[in-house]
Amino acid sequence: MDNLQTTYLGLKLKNPLIAGSCGLTNSVTNIKELASKGIGAVVIKSLFEEQIHVDTEKIIKNEQGKVSTFTKAPDTILSKRIYDYDEAYSYIYDFAKRNSLEKYLDFLKEVKKSVDIPIIASINCVSNQDWHAFAKRIEETKVDALELNIYILPSDWRRSGEDNEKIYYDIIREVRNYVNLPIAVKIGYYFSSLAQSVQKLSESGIKGLVLFNRPYNTDFDIDNITLSHGQIYSSEEEYNHTLRWISILSGHVNCDLSASTGVHDHNAFIKQLLAGATSVQIASALYREGLDIIPEILNKTSEWMAKHKFKDVAEFRGKLSKTNLENPAAIERVQFMKLYSGIE
Numbered sequence: 010m011d012n013l014q015t016t017y018l019g020l021k022l023k024n025p026l027i028a029g030s031c032g033l034t035n036s037v038t039n040i041k042e043l044a045s046k047g048i049g050a051v052v053i054k055s056l057f058e059e060q061i062h063v064d065t066e067k068i069i070k071n072e073q074g075k076v077s078t079f080t081k082a083p084d085t086i087l088s089k090r091i092y093d094y095d096e097a098y099s100y101i102y103d104f105a106k107r108n109s110l111e112k113y114l115d116f117l118k119e120v121k122k123s124v125d126i127p128i129i130a131s132i133n134c135v136s137n138q139d140w141h142a143f144a145k146r147i148e149e150t151k152v153d154a155l156e157l158n159i160y161i162l163p164s165d166w167r168r169s170g171e172d173n174e175k176i177y178y179d180i181i182r183e184v185r186n187y188v189n190l191p192i193a194v195k196i197g198y199y200f201s202s203l204a205q206s207v208q209k210l211s212e213s214g215i216k217g218l219v220l221f222n223r224p225y226n227t228d229f230d231i232d233n234i235t236l237s238h239g240q241i242y243s244s245e246e247e248y249n250h251t252l253r254w255i256s257i258l259s260g261h262v263n264c265d266l267s268a269s270t271g272v273h274d275h276n277a278f279i280k281q282l283l284a285g286a287t288s289v290q291i292a293s294a295l296y297r298e299g300l301d302i303i304p305e306i307l308n309k310t311s312e313w314m315a316k317h318k319f320k321d322v323a324e325f326r327g328k329l330s331k332t333n334l335e336n337p338a339a340i341e342r343v344q345f346m347k348l349y350s351g352i353e
């Protein structure tokens with residue numbers, strides 16, 4: 010399948026289909042299987058910034074000889090750094106205890122030895138507080154790139170959009186100080202001016218933007234009148250949102266765009282490429298359809314390319330992007346009026 014080759018973050022991929030960061034990219038066995046099914050690259054399950062805070066604190070305390078065991082959550086950790094929420098920090102502290110940084114680094118080294126496809130490490134972060142140096146340790150494992158999943162829910166009414174966005178730039182600048190690895194940033198869609206923010210982010214020295222992180226969804230259980238949560242896996246109807254933004258933004262940004270959310274089959278995969286994506290990530294489909302979805306997507310894409318006489322991906326990538334449209338919002342408005350007004 011040579012005609013599916015592509016370049017993402019400056020890395021050569023045999024095809025643009027990437028296993029997105031999830032529980033299935035958390036073991037060497039799974040990653041070997043993903044590679045054997047033909048996946049183009051893998052984003053490793055994220056390390057949480059909080060794990061770095063907790064482990065760093067542990068190391069400092071041990072060096073000072075003040076704390077010899079790792080059983081009690083010191084109140085200097087996390088709560089004061091990021092959260093004013095006891096339950097959050099004790100959960101995160103326990104999580105960090107079970108998932109140590111050294112284990113993560115050993116795992117990355119093992120993965121790199123086991124497969125010959127590009128491996129992208131991932132850190133899920135929410136603040137610019139003292140964790141960046143750890144990115145250097147990740148680089149030393151010889152992974153090929155680093156994806157930063159920066160998810161800042163703009164729910165704090167004391168903070169302006171500018172305050173929130175500053176965190177993205179601060180994180181990127183700090184991490185770039187420590188590593189030469191190509192960096193991709195995975196974002197959500199809660200920006201006050203998404204197009205402008207994405208364009209500015211694409212000029213911050215990163216090599217790629219992943220659109221979009223699928224957020225944790227709040228829900229209510231009305232029988233027990235308690236909080237619950239939305240679906241963990243995406244459905245095949247969810248690709249449109251990413252499709253809209255990839256097609257609006259491709260051609261206007263100074264880095265690669267990777268499409269993420271709602272890609273469950275070759276149709277959605279091809280559409281994201283037509284919109285201008287350089288790569289396409291899948292996670293829920295791997296859980297819901299199994300890993301055979303990988304060769305299925307790739308084979309059907311090759312058949313579609315043959316049918317339309319496209320020799321390689323570059324020939325059709327971005328063919329349906331809105332790069333040349335002056336005002337995509339006006340086009341969408343007219344389409345909405347045409348489609349919806351006639352329905353009674």
Ligand SMILES: Cc1cc2nc3c(=O)[nH]c(=O)nc-3n(C[C@H](O)[C@H](O)[C@H](O)COP(=O)(O)O)c2cc1C
Pocket residue numbers: 029030031032054055056131133158195221222223241242243244269270271272290291292293294
């Ligand atoms: C079980 C599960 C675990 C996930 N863990 C992570 C993670 O650690 N880091 C991350 O950036 N995204 C994580 N994600 C989000 C996926 O990478 C992806 O962005 C999201 O599921 C939308 O893509 P999809 O529609 O193909 O699932 C996870 C998703 C699932 C379903």
